[in-house]
Amino acid sequence: MNPRECSELLLAAMINVDRPGAAEIIGQALAAGITPPRVIAEILDPAIVQLGRLWEEESMSLAQNFVASKIAEDALLRCIPDSRDRARSKGAVVIGNIEDDFHSLGRRAVGLFLSAAGWEVHDLGNDVPAELFLEKALQVEARVIGVSAMMQTTALNIRKLRRLIDARGLRDSIKLAVGGAVFNWRPDLVAEVGGDGTAHNAVGADELFLRLQADLPGEVAP
């Protein structure tokens, strides 16, 4: 099997919520001599991109997406045993649900997909104060902070983080990605809370974070 065929089979396994089947496909690819970086780049990544298209078309359920993110995590762990290997990382990112927001499922899926895509993810969990996001981002040298909120009332709490970033003069050093159900319903809210960009789903987070990181002065687009 070539990587393209493997990727198509992997996508089918994701759609059919077949985690063991997916593990077998990754195992066969590695056994056939396809290197771990190629497994990620040529098998896992294309399957995730296709998955994102299906999600956009609303032909995927949360359950399928959940299993797909687990499959991506499994593949990542097999191919990059230490996902914190900075030499292989696309960079550090900090993610979490903003203060007063406790809807973690979307954020967790984002974390899994970002990890699978090669980011060093620092997940702060639910109900995270704006100060903590910034403190952690500075500590781990993250160039992008991803903040999740499900409802309008909690999404507005993101404005505090925007103000903190600006007040510290970090607008050109740290980008603010925002996401969650409410931003899909109200795209204008992204600008209202001071977000630099959003993705409609977890699968699109990798592309968004790459774009935001590339927008920073001194960054070279991948």
Next chain:
Amino acid sequence: MNSYQRVMGTLSGQPVDRLPVFAVLGAYGANLTGTDLPTMFSHAPSYVAGQKALQEEFGFDLVLTAFDYSAIAEAFGGQVAWCADQVPNMKRPGARRAADALALPLPDPAKTGRLPVILEATSRLAGLYKERVPIVSVLPGPGILPALLVGMDQWMETVLFDPELAGKILDYSATFFVAWANALLEAGADCLVFTEGMATATVAPRQMFAGQFLPHLRDTFSRIPGPKVLSSTGGSMNHVLDLLPGLDGLVGVIAGSKDDLAQARQLLGSELTLIGNLDNLTLPALSADEVYRMSLQRLRTAAPPGRYILGNAGADIPQATPAGNLRAMLAAGAAYSAAIGCGS
């Protein structure tokens, strides 16, 4: 006809003076009474005052007991996040691991946490509105209830990767589910609305619902007397609608905001009432004219065969929704009813 007679007439396919209109309004009552939300959702008289104010201000064809699932999570040992401007929310579930759910003490509806507050509010609403306005109680469907014990992530993971444990947790939580539903009925609820996340297309595919959750709905519904309505929780439910007729006591379905109402009617058959499906989350940003037009469009699509109630899909209508938008729903219902000669 009063609202109770109007709704019961619609459910049974009888002629009515005008088509009923529902709006899921809980927290919105705080706009009218000036109560903060933590008080409203922890003090039965405050909650009932909100419903009374909503009835006086708008007169929708239902009163609603608290749409607050954090009380259930709390009763199972979870922590609740209280904010001044939003309905209380589950902060942490009672069980850290899915298997631990089986060791959580089952709450007593009459004694545990804020459950008695909800029962007291239901009883007070019954005192004010029995047989005048339908008293509707909302509770989580039996398939999604375990998410309140272990968190949605853990529950989804268990359902997908450990179906045996998922089955045990469903059985365990069903004891409370049935007791809670029956306690609400005994307190005065006329109808129970179950928001079953596992029946929503964006959560679970059809075969997963049919295989893992529909049998559980059949079993638990058979142990709860009284009329029941199933809600899509706001997304889309047409993918499983044809599986629902015949569920014990089911009288209606609240279509998702993304569902095609004409298709929903076809799938549901003629014996069940269709309710919906304005999108509650978009209501704050729409103009009253838009709400009126969208309401009329739904009425024209779904009302002609009968057994239709205009209403919103999803949960509580946001407090930021202009009052004019709510009145636009009522105006559309009245205008459509007049146009088709209701009551004449």
